[in-house]
Amino acid sequence: MSEEHYNEGESLKKVSGLYKDWFLDYASYVILDRAIPSVFDGFKPVQRRIMHSMRELEDGRYNKVANIVGNTMKYHPHGDASITDAMVQIGQKELLIDTQGNWGNIFTGDSAAAARYIEARLTPFALEVVFNPKTTHWVKSYDGRNNEPVDLPVKFPLLLAQGVEGIGVGLSTKILPHNFNELIAASIAHLKGRKFELYPDFLTGGLLDVSEYNDGERGGKVRARAKIIHKEKNTLSITELPYGKNTGDLIDSIVKATEKGKIKIKKIEDNTSSKVEILIHLHNDVSPDRTIDALYAFTDCQVSISPNACVIVGDKPMFLSVSEILRMNTDHTVGLLKRELEIELDELQESWHFASLERIFIENRIYHDIEEVKSWDEVLSTIETGLKPHTGHLLRAVTQEDIVKLTEIRIKRISRFDLDKFKETIASLEEKIAQCKFHLENLISYAIEYYTRIQKKYGKDKIRRTELRVFDTIDATKVAVANEKFYVNREEGFIGTSLRKDEYLFDCSDIDDIIVFRRDGTMKVVKVEGKTFVGKDILHVGIWKKGDQRTVYNMIYREGKEGPYYMKRFAVTAVTRNTDYALASEMKGSSVLYFSANPNGEAEIVSVLLKPNPRVRKSRMDVDFSELAIKGRSARGNLVTKYAVKKVELKEEGVSTLAPRKIWFDEKVRRLNVEGRGVLLGTFKGDDKILTVTDQGEARLVNFDLSNRFDDQYLILEKWHPEQPLGCVYFDGEKGIYYIKRFILENNFSTQSFMPSQHAKSFIEAVFVGNGVQAELVYSKEKGKEKDNDIIAVDEFIAVKGIKAIGNQLTKHKIRSVELHYPQESLVESGSEQILSEPEAENSDLPDEGIIGNLFEE
Numbered sequence: 001m002s003e004e005h006y007n008e009g010e011s012l013k014k015v016s017g018l019y020k021d022w023f024l025d026y027a028s029y030v031i032l033d034r035a036i037p038s039v040f041d042g043f044k045p046v047q048r049r050i051m052h053s054m055r056e057l058e059d060g061r062y063n064k065v066a067n068i069v070g071n072t073m074k075y076h077p078h079g080d081a082s083i084t085d086a087m088v089q090i091g092q093k094e095l096l097i098d099t100q101g102n103w104g105n106i107f108t109g110d111s112a113a114a115a116r117y118i119e120a121r122l123t124p125f126a127l128e129v130v131f132n133p134k135t136t137h138w139v140k141s142y143d144g145r146n147n148e149p150v151d152l153p154v155k156f157p158l159l160l161a162q163g164v165e166g167i168g169v170g171l172s173t174k175i176l177p178h179n180f181n182e183l184i185a186a187s188i189a190h191l192k193g194r195k196f197e198l199y200p201d202f203l204t205g206g207l208l209d210v211s212e213y214n215d216g217e218r219g220g221k222v223r224a225r226a227k228i229i230h231k232e233k234n235t236l237s238i239t240e241l242p243y244g245k246n247t248g249d250l251i252d253s254i255v256k257a258t259e260k261g262k263i264k265i266k267k268i269e270d271n272t273s274s275k276v277e278i279l280i281h282l283h284n285d286v287s288p289d290r291t292i293d294a295l296y297a298f299t300d301c302q303v304s305i306s307p308n309a310c311v312i313v314g315d316k317p318m319f320l321s322v323s324e325i326l327r328m329n330t331d332h333t334v335g336l337l338k339r340e341l342e343i344e345l346d347e348l349q350e351s352w353h354f355a356s357l358e359r360i361f362i363e364n365r366i367y368h369d370i371e372e373v374k375s376w377d378e379v380l381s382t383i384e385t386g387l388k389p390h391t392g393h394l395l396r397a398v399t400q401e402d403i404v405k406l407t408e409i410r411i412k413r414i415s416r417f418d419l420d421k422f423k424e425t426i427a428s429l430e431e432k433i434a435q436c437k438f439h440l441e442n443l444i445s446y447a448i449e450y451y452t453r454i455q456k457k458y459g460k461d462k463i464r465r466t467e468l469r470v471f472d473t474i475d476a477t478k479v480a481v482a483n484e485k486f487y488v489n490r491e492e493g494f495i496g497t498s499l500r501k502d503e504y505l506f507d508c509s510d511i512d513d514i515i516v517f518r519r520d521g522t523m524k525v526v527k528v529e530g531k532t533f534v535g536k537d538i539l540h541v542g543i544w545k546k547g548d549q550r551t552v553y554n555m556i557y558r559e560g561k562e563g564p565y566y567m568k569r570f571a572v573t574a575v576t577r578n579t580d581y582a583l584a585s586e587m588k589g590s591s592v593l594y595f596s597a598n599p600n601g602e603a604e605i606v607s608v609l610l611k612p613n614p615r616v617r618k619s620r621m622d623v624d625f626s627e628l629a630i631k632g633r634s635a636r637g638n639l640v641t642k643y644a645v646k647k648v649e650l651k652e653e654g655v656s657t658l659a660p661r662k663i664w665f666d667e668k669v670r671r672l673n674v675e676g677r678g679v680l681l682g683t684f685k686g687d688d689k690i691l692t693v694t695d696q697g698e699a700r701l702v703n704f705d706l707s708n709r710f711d712d713q714y715l716i717l718e719k720w721h722p723e724q725p726l727g728c729v730y731f732d733g734e735k736g737i738y739y740i741k742r743f744i745l746e747n748n749f750s751t752q753s754f755m756p757s758q759h760a761k762s763f764i765e766a767v768f769v770g771n772g773v774q775a776e777l778v779y780s781k782e783k784g785k786e787k788d789n790d791i792i793a794v795d796e797f798i799a800v801k802g803i804k805a806i807g808n809q810l811t812k813h814k815i816r817s818v819e820l821h822y823p824q825e826s827l828v829e830s831g832s833e834q835i836l837s838e839p840e841a842e843n844s845d846l847p848d849e850g851i852i853g854n855l856f857e858e
Contacts, residue, residue: 229711352433519591
């Protein structure tokens with residue numbers, strides 16, 4: 001090998017080794033010094049350096065952010081832009097930095113003004129909780145010119161309060177912010193040895209489902225939703241945002257979903273300033289409740305967040321849970337408090353020691369002994385000799401440093417020495433020393449008192465902003481707007497959205513499933529596509545919903561080429577897509593003579609015409625499908641005839657044979673369901689309604705569509721019985737009197753207000769439905785005296801009047817509460833309805849159960 005080639009190989013070998021070492025060094029640097037926060041103070045290095053720099057510049061006044069950034073560059077070896085961005089992020093969290101000027105908007109995503117235009121200073125909370133140079137461990141900065149903290153001595157679970165997000169080399173972290181007061185409560189619970197639970201809380205508010213939070217560990221997730229309210233008839237309003245999204249993100253996602261046809265809206269207005277308000281205007285034919293579900297299903301109004309609590313512990317990254325982080329923070333705080341007490345005790349004892357030395361030095365006139373002494377060493381030895389007879393009670397031995405400090409006492413101070421004042425000072429020091437020792441002996445109690453004081457001082461406005469709620473699962477196929485026109489070519493066997501020259505069937509969404517029945521008695525379910533071959537001789541094409549038991553298919557078919565004729569009724573609740581299912585018979589030549597699809601289980605009457613046959617006297621027979629039980633799709637069915645059939649004709653349209661639907665209300669997700677979750681509202685037929693009554697005196701009727709939303713707080717939510725009167729007890733703020741009224745709601749209303757008084761101090765105390773109600777009045781104390789409760793039979797006290805009536809005066813006394821007592825029979829629906837099971841009918845008499853009284857009151 002030539003020398004040239006040898007040198008080239010040697011050089012390459014060395015470079016590869018360098019790359020390996022350099023990459024490990026770089027990865028360690030990014031993880032430890034840039035991306036991942038410390039578990040103890042909750043800061044990334046740049047954030048820690050910003051806080052240290054602000055404390056260094058702190059004088060009580062605002063500093064230009066540009067000045068703070070410039071000062072921080074003494075400690076942080078990166079550009080000013082990264083420091084400014086990190087500082088703005090801290091400032092927007094409203095905890096550590098008191099901001100002035102345009103610091104951006106977390107709602108709209110608007111960026112902050114330039115660093116030279118905005119100002120900042122530390123908050124009182126930061127000054128009290130984050131800093132203490134006496135308990136800080138210091139190291140040299142990157143250039144060796146300054147000292148910077150390894151960790152700031154933060155006496156609070158700051159990491160969980162602010163949250164953090166960062167990406168390193170092969171590692172990432174995402175810790176969600178939590179509520180200030182809830183963190184303190186959890187820390188106190190940990191110190192007391194009790195269990196606690198912590199859930200995220202966001203400045204942007206919104207709704208949050210934490211059922212899969214998994215204590216913030218890897219593998220868990222939360223679902224965050226925007227808060228959407230039905231503001232007016234055709235207007236929705238987004239008033240709070242999901243975490244990590246701003247109004248621009250939301251509007252962009254809504255526009256994209258609209259362009260794709262997932263949702264149907266008229267226009268969007270963004271009125272956000274200090275509060276979020278995005279108005280979504282709908283067309284008159286669009287359901288607001290269904291649109292809300294569609295917004296959650298197809299836009300950023302609902303997001304899934306996966307936490308990943310990776311933190312630096314010592315000098316290593318670790319994956320922890322939120323509870324583990326809080327325990328470590330709390331234990332670290334106890335350690336810091338202990339260290340502060342120990343330092344304070346040492347300082348107090350030193351003060352007591354020198355004060356005692358000073359008294360000995362002055363009272364015993366030792367300063368006179370050094371008047372004739374000429375050398376410094378003789379001065380020190382003379383003072384030491386003079387002190388020896390009087391130092392037996394001191395806490396430690398007298399040092400040369402103590403003697404030097406005695407020589408520095410001014411003559412003026414010696415001449416004005418006041419023994420009584422000195423004794424007061426010593427007594428005060430001894431009292432503080434005793435208190436300090438007591439706190440050290442009862443350190444946990446001291447830490448609890450510290451947390452309690454911090455909460456009282458800084459936690460008044462730190463209320464929870466994000467509402468915790470269990471979310472309902474939204475079926476996207478049920479809320480998607482029908483944005484595609486669907487066509488069929490029956491002869492050639494094609495279906496799809498691109499066959500515009502063929503037969504139009506219906507509008508559907510592009511995520512729907514399509515069910516197809518053919519004349520040979522086979523069935524198939526496919527996805528919506530431009531053009532799909534499903535087989536020739538198509539009988540029926542429709543939209544298929546998984547688990548749909550109310551759509552019933554009626555069919556008459558021939559078994560084989562010359563076999564008997566059968567009829568059957570069946571529902572299709574579950575299938576495998578793109579699979580052929582034999583509904584008639586697998587015998588070759590089987591065919592369907594009659595088929596109908598019935599969305600509400602209708603059962604018609606058909607006439608079967610037989611071909612001429614000398615053995616058959618009657619060539620026409622009527623078949624009533626309502627006499628058939630609804631069975632599985634693979635069932636053979638009932639025999640119609642063994643003789644040849646000429647044709648089948650519809651004789652009479654059918655009516656539904658299915659039961660009235662049993663509807664439940666799930667209080668956790670505040671939605672209706674038919675699966676038996678929550679409180680049974682009753683059995684509902686086509687025209688039945690649900691009555692809701694708010695504490696503002698507004699009654700509303702809605703249908704029992706499962707897509708309806710009930711996010712508001714209701715005093716009453718139950719099945720509506722038009723004949724039952726509604727009553728309320730209310731306080732007239734103008735007159736200062738309680739009234740009671742009873743009235744019948746008008747038929748077929750949508751929304752009615754029954755509160756007579758619009759005075760600002762007026763309010764509704766209680767609402768009730770039905771007859772035979774008794775109202776127990778629980779009075780408040782007046783002039784220190786208690787008044788016995790009164791029980792009023794409402795029916796006897798007041799008659800049913802008009803909805804606009806003021807009612808009768810109930811009492812002038814102050815009422816603490818009104819307790820309603822219902823007769824047992826009022827909970828049972830008069831004329832019990834027959835409840836039939838689905839899909840097969842069974843007779844069962846069940847009462848309706850309404851939700852009566854203060855359903856949502858906390």
